[in-house]
Amino acid sequence: MREFWLGRLTSHSLPHDWVMVGGTATFIAMFLFAAVILTRTKRWKWLWNDWLTSVDPKKIGIMYFLVAGFMLIRGGIDVILMWLQQVLAVDGSQGILSADHYQQIFTAHGNIMVFFVAMGFIFGLINYIVPLQIGARDLASPLLNTLGFWLYVGGVVMINMFFVFGGEYAATGWLAVAPLSGIDFSPGVGVDYWIWSLQISGIGTTLGAINFIMTILKMRAPGMTLGKMPLFTWASLFSMLMAVAVFPLLTATLFLQFFDRYFGAHFFTALGxxxxxxxxxxxxxxxxxxxxxxxxxxxxxxxxxxxxxxxxPIASYTANVLGMAGVSVLALSVWLHHFFTMGASSDVNAFFGLVTLVISIPTAVLFFTWIATMHKGLIRFDTPMLWFLGFVTIFTIGGVSGLVLAFPPADFQLHNSLFLVAHFHSNVIGGVLFGIFSGISYWFPKIAGFRLNERIGRNAFWCWIIGFCMSFIPMYILGIMGATRRLDHYESSTGYQPFFIIMLLGGIVIAVGLTLQIVQILASIIQRGHLRDNTGDPWNGRTLEWATASPPPFYNFTVIPHVMTRDAFLDMKRLGQFDQQYEDILIPKNTAVGIYIAILAFLVGFGFVWHINSLVVISLIGIIIIFAKRAFSEDSEYTLRAEEVEKLEAKRIAKVPAHEKEVKSLADEEDMSVWDFVRYVITFAMDIIRNKKWKTW
Amino acid sequence: MSTIAPHDENEQKTVSSYVVGFILSLIFTFTPYLLVVNHYISGRALLITILTFAMAQLLVQVIFFLHLGRGANARWNVYFFVGTFIAMLIVVVGSVVIISNLHNNATTLDQTRKIIDSEGIYQVSGELTGACQGRHTNHQIVIKAGKSSPILTIAAKCDTLTFVNKDAVDGQIMFGTRTKQTTYAGLDKLAVRKDHTKTISLSETGTFKFYDSLRPVVSGSFAVVDDK
Amino acid sequence: MVNHKAHQAAADDRVMFGFWVYLMTDLLVFSVLFAVYAVLHGNTVGGDAGRDLFSLPLALQETILLLTSSFTCGLGLLAARSYKKWQTLICFGITFLLGALFLSLEMKEFTEFIREGQTLQLNAFLSSFFVLVGTHGLHITSGLLWMAITMAYILKRGLNAPLVRKLALLSLFWHFLDIVWIFIFTIVYLGAYS
Structure with a gap:
């Protein structure tokens, strides 16, 4: 009976060492803190109705940013722990972590950064920006979008669940290679958490990708042919096409691994x-x-x-699109370069090595279109552009080191070394993360209605660049010296230690950069009056997302624009073509279906992790019932009448002071510096303490 | 796709499309089935033939049942179908090629034995592997009405021996006697289901007894002699 | 002012397309299972191979059942398009029965194997067989469930435009399952004898 309701959960599954108790306590404290604030300010209903059940892609985008931001900090703490371990664990010293704990940390770091930070930010940006860029009011399936988001959150909770139940995460590396991840070598629940965390969020990604493909292909504004689509939308389309092509493969593989572990099948085991x-x-x-x-x-x-x-305008739009298409097609046929040392014959290795080299051609085409765009341009060095320049430098280093690794003979020497780790961090940090930062600082004015503080943004940028070079250039050198990845202890005679120390210092500089970015957002909120942008178009933008107000109304556009050219908005501004004919708008109703299904999907996963079959069956039945009810309900939209739209618009315009209706200069002299911010916070805190303001809260 | 539009201008035409599709599918199902059951061809040629029929049926169903490519907005559906087909080919063919290449190049013990058998490698670095070179005579032991005949089979090394179960019950051949079980060339048992056959290759020399563990009345022996 | 008819047509077109893309992702899931079967089907570790286990007549029966159900499903959709309620219900009823019969044959085969000790824990070949064929069976089960619910709604609400749209999706799903089965029949069952 116990087994039926609780499976393998016992009191031993609860945390019992200080790290886990600390982690659990932190999570509980965070939830309690949030709960207290929500109750005090009577915001529960607001939270549920306006945010959690929202189907507005803009709100979902912001929620993606918040979760991904938290996970970025969480994954960053993992890095500092690992690098501290590598500095300390020399000769007789065992450092601060046990070998097993260290393995769990690097596994969690990889999973969190790829699945929950990078994917989260990317999906957030696509959610917010793509509908605006294509002049759509919503996504093709608002329900699928909220479901995708909540499944992502389910994955986030699942990956952190081990703090509370079980106390161990997978100690297998981020891809949990077999047979190490099989039940014989990893008997604990760690790998099960890994499987279900990825499975749940992966299914969410597939659903999200299907939704964006439908949206981009079928919901563009009138006149916007594929050849007039903005490049970010093109990039998102290619990305989502690839996601649709490969995430099912992940789903199936995890499913088979689950069968090995749960039912004793023999797909990836060493025996049988x-x-x-x-x-x-x-x-x-x-x-x-x-x-x-x-x-x-x-x-x-x-x-x-x-x-x-x-x-x-971008130099050679066609080459840019074709470059992205080339990258996406070739990306599907290079996977073997991750295991050149598996023992395949030289023919096979040579084929995949060559395709890997070829993929640098479309990538280089992209780079040349950007460089050619800058050529003879009136370049403005605001933070988004700085991130781009940082990207060009660091991504090139990463790309060239990737070409080195693409040669099987070189790879035989360098595989599994820190050289490889430095290579893919150059690409993922220099490429993906810098891209995200660039995108966030570029579109922040659209999202918030005021732009970000330039000064602190620049400080943060330089911290990141310097910190990155301090961390990863020594890492390349360590790799060539022979330091393997996932190293938790070494002898001082190897001479690794000085490099590890520089790496740790670099890590601290990056941490300062990350802190400055948080400060930047806070400082911008404090100074929002000064930074406010009422035009909706602070950068003299070219594409449709700048054609609407900042932040955009929940129906995105009062009037759906007619697109004539590639730089649709720029040309509208030039020609002064703006339509003002209001019309009725169909708005999808908010729904909690996504959140309910995600909770049940989470419970299915949790039930499988702990062998609680009753929970699995009940949750699955719940999912079927919810699906069946939702699928046959016909009531999911309401109409916003044209008169109401007109009223809302008038209200918004009335709020804008007349003198602020023109574009403000972007000069940043008046932006507060870090020290101004610190002074402000201290004054603020002193004010609260002196005047005992907390009593009135 | 036409399945979207609730107003089909020509319903009769659509019905006939389903009928044509159904008949063609039946033909493409029965033909490979008969080819296999009657052993007209075998091996790789058979595999290629039946896969061709499967592909033909795929096309038939896609055209006549799914009506892919018909209707106003069909373009994207076709593109996605073709794209998925290519991705599937990459997954299946890629996996098969990579893994079989791996096994030819860096083999597990099990795989090595399989390659030795299938390629007839009878010596590795000067040592005999026990594998047989070329094909030799096939001997049959027929189990019928609870008896196996012949009682004693004499065969040369590298010949093959086939157990034929013509009874209506399943059999499980074990080696040695009921009281003292042995193995033959690493084999401890051999399931021969009703109306099925099982063939082993005779790589170990000597005289061996066998019996059916499910029906002890069935028993016999065979001798393998080295013909060199 | 909202043109509801045009709006609905565009939404239908999107849903149909999105469902099509979903089916493509499902095909890719099957492609992994097929790849795994292709790679592992010989790894029997001394156990029985496919040709010792599979009964071709049974597989043929299953194939014909599913093929016929795919055909009746198509006819059902045609009837639904012309809003012939009972004709639709009869066609989908037959489809449901044929599907259920298919499923029971598959269950029979599985239980027979398991009774003989040929379980998925025995070796890689059986693991890949059970999971490939079983995943298809699971899809059939959910298709049947979906069909049953839709038919219940037709009985309750009568045949209306939204339900015809649901039937269009359902029949797409059902044809798709038949196509996957062709390859299971060819590669797993017939292929075992090549």
Whole structure:
């Protein structure tokens, strides 16, 4: 009976060492804190109605940013722990972490950064920006979008669940290669958490990708042919196409691994005829394109940023699109370069090595379109552009080191070394993360209605660049010296330690950069009156997202624009063509279906992790019932009448003071500096303490 | 796709399309079935033939049942179908090629034995592998009405031996006797289901007894002699 | 002022397309299972191979059942398009029965194997067989469930435009499952004898 309701959960599953208790306590404290604030300010209803059940892609986008931001900090703490361990664990010293704990940390770091930080930010940006860029009021299926988001959140909760139940995460590396991840070698619940965290969020990604493909292909504004689509939308389309092509492979592979672990099947086991290399083969068929799924939207962001800040249309739009298409197609056929050392013959290795080299050609085409765009442009060096320049430098280093690794003979020497780790961090940080930062600082005025503080943004940028070089250039050197990845202890005679110390210092500089970015957002909120942008178009933008107010109304556009050219909005501004005919708008109703299904999907996963079959069955039945009810209900939209739209518009325009209706200069002299911010916070805190203001809260 | 539009201008035409599709599918199902059951062809040629029929049926169903490519907005559906087909080919063919290449190049013990058998490698670095070179005579032991005949089979090394179960019950051949079980060339048992056959290759020399563990009345022996 | 008819047509077109893309992702899931079967089907670790286990007549029966159900499903959709309620219900009823019969044959095969000790824990070949064929069976089960619910709604609400749209999706799903089965029949069952 106990087994039926609780499976393998016992009191031993609760946390019992200080790290886990600390983690659990932190999470509980955070929830309690949030709960207290919500109750005090009577915001529960607001939270549920306006945010959690919202189907507005803009709100979902912001929620993606928040979750991904938290996970970025969470994954960053993992890095500092790992690098501290590598500095300390020399000779007799064992450092601060046990070998097992260290393995769990690097596994969690990889999973969190790829699935929940990069994917989260990318999906957030696509959610917010793509509908605006194509002049759509909503996504093709608002329900699928909220479901996708909540499944992503389900994955986030699942990956952190081990703090509370079980106390161990997978100690297998981020892809949990077989047979190590099989039940014989990893008998604990760690790998199960890994499977279900990825499975739930992966299914969410597939659904989200289907939705965006439908949206981009079928919901563009009238006149916007494929050849007139903004480049970020193109990039998102390619990224989502790849996601649709490869995430099912991940789903199936995880499903098989689950069968091995739960039912004792023999797909990837060492015994019973299973083939562990088949696992490696399948997981990289997904894993390699996954990197490009993250990378392409970043390319798209850079195309927008370069063009806007060089005040020129992108040089050779067609070459740019074809370059992205080439990258996406080739990305599907290079996966074997992740396991050149598996033992395949030189023919096979040579083929995949060559395709890997070839992929640098379309990538280089993209770079040349950006450089050609800057050529003779009136370049403005605002933070989005700075991130782009940082990207060009660091991504090139990463790309060239990737070419080195693409040669199988060189790879035999360098595989599994820190050289490889430095290579893909150059690409993922220099490419994806910088792209995200560039995109966020570029579109922040659209999202918030005021732009970000330039000064602190620039400080943060330089911290990131310097910190990155301090961390990863020593890492390249360590790799060539022979330091393997995932190293938790070494002898001082290897001479690694000085480099690890520089790496840690670099990590601290990056942490300062990250802190400055948080400060930047806070300082911008404090100074929002000064930074406010009432035009909706602070950068003299070219594409449709700048054609509407900042932040956009929930129906995105009062009037759906008619697109004539590629730089649709720029030409509208030039020609002064604006339609003012209001019309009725169909708005999808908010729904809690996504959140309910995600909770049940989470419970299915949790039930499988702990072998609680009753929970699995009940949750599955729940999902079926909710689906059946929702699928046959016909009531999911309401009409916003044209008169109401007109009233809302009038209200918004009335709020804007007349003198602020023109574009403000972007000079940043008046932006507060970090020190101003610190002074402000201290004054604020002193004010609260002196006047005992907390009593009135 | 036409399935979207509720106003089909020519319903009769659509019905006939389903009928044509159904008949063609039936033909493409029965033909490979008969090819296999009657052993007209075998091996790789058979595999290619039946896969061709499957592909033909795929096309038939896509055209006549799914009506892919018909209707106003069909373009994207076709593109996605073709794209998915290519991705599937990459996944299946890629996996098969990569893994079989791997096994030829860096083999597990099990795989090595399979390659030795299938390629007839009878010596590795000067040592005999026990594999047989070329094909030799096939001997049959027929199990019928609870008896196996012949009682004693004499065969040369590298010949093959086939157990034919003509009874209506399943059999499980074990080696040695009921009290003292042995193995033959690493094999401890051999399931021969009703109306099925099982063939082993005779790589170990000596005299061996066998019996049916499910029906102890069935028993016999065979001798393998080295013909060199 | 909103043109509801045009709006609905565009929404239908999107849903149909989105469902099509979903089917493509499902095909890719099957492609992994097929790849795994292709790679592992020989790894029997001394156990029975496919040709010792599979009964071709049974597989043929299953194939014909599913093929016929796909055909009746198509006829049902045609009837639904012309809003012939009972004709629709009869066609989909037959489809449901044929599907259920298919499923029961598959269950029979599975239980027979398991009774003989040929379980998915035995070796890689059986693991890949059970999961490939079982995943298809699971799809059939959900298709049947969907069909049953839709038919219940038709009985309750009568045949209306939204339900015809649901039937169009359902029949797409059902044809798709038949196509996957062709390849299971060819590669798993017939292929075992090549």
């Amino acid at each position: 005829g299973g083939d562990p290399m088949m696992y490696t083969n399948l997981i990289w068929m997904w894993g390699h394109p996954e990197v490009y799924i993250l990378m392409l939207p970043a390319f798209g962001i850079f195309s927008e940023v370069v063009s806007t800040f060089s005040r020129k």
